[in-house]
Amino acid sequence: MSEQTTTEDAATTESEEEAPLTQDSQETDRGADSGSDEGDIAADYLEELLDIVDLDGDIEIEIRGERTFISIQAEEDPDDLQRLVGTKGEVLDALQELTRLAVLTSTGERTRLVLDINGYRAARNDELRQLAQDAVAEVRQTGEKVHLEPMSAFERKIVHDFLAEADLASESEGEGKRRHVVASAE
Numbered sequence: 001m002s003e004q005t006t007t008e009d010a011a012t013t014e015s016e017e018e019a020p021l022t023q024d025s026q027e028t029d030r031g032a033d034s035g036s037d038e039g040d041i042a043a044d045y046l047e048e049l050l051d052i053v054d055l056d057g058d059i060e061i062e063i064r065g066e067r068t069f070i071s072i073q074a075e076e077d078p079d080d081l082q083r084l085v086g087t088k089g090e091v092l093d094a095l096q097e098l099t100r101l102a103v104l105t106s107t108g109e110r111t112r113l114v115l116d117i118n119g120y121r122a123a124r125n126d127e128l129r130q131l132a133q134d135a136v137a138e139v140r141q142t143g144e145k146v147h148l149e150p151m152s153a154f155e156r157k158i159v160h161d162f163l164a165e166a167d168l169a170s171e172s173e174g175e176g177k178r179r180h181v182v183a184s185a186e
């Protein structure tokens with residue numbers, strides 16, 4: 001297994017590089033270190049897990065703003081890691097929560113890291129965007145509320161954000177696995 005770490009894509013100018021550290025820039029640097037540390041802890045945890053289940057994958061860490069993104073890509077056959085995604089990403093969601101707990105246990109701080117395996121979240125994000133766009137079109141055409149399919153809290157958040165960008169109201173309804181987003185013009 002290989003591990004690649006990528007830092008923030010913040011472009012710096014020569015004057016920024018030469019400027020002395022201020023209180024604000026010191027805090028920002030600590031925040032980046034914190035993200036890097038949690039990424040390293042998460043990657044170590046996931047690497048051990050892959051070893052236990054005898055699967056191979058490349059682990060990449062990326063820090064975007066204040067959030068750490070961990071991606072695992074199959075080294076050879078993408079189907080090898082499909083078990084870690086599961087049906088509708090349920091295993092992936094559970095694995096993400098376990099990874100967050102491993103970071104919490106190690107650092108004492110909560111993390112909002114995002115775990116993706118074989119690009120599942122990226123592909124699902126595209127699907128969710130399309131669902132939201134279809135809901136926007138239907139709400140605007142009929143003026144009626146539109147109930148979307150049940151989805152995880154993580155996915156509902158993404159849909160709520162898409163609907164807000166389109167100036168529509170949204171709320172979550174239902175309990176447990178039946179919880180879903182309702183889009184409306186209100």
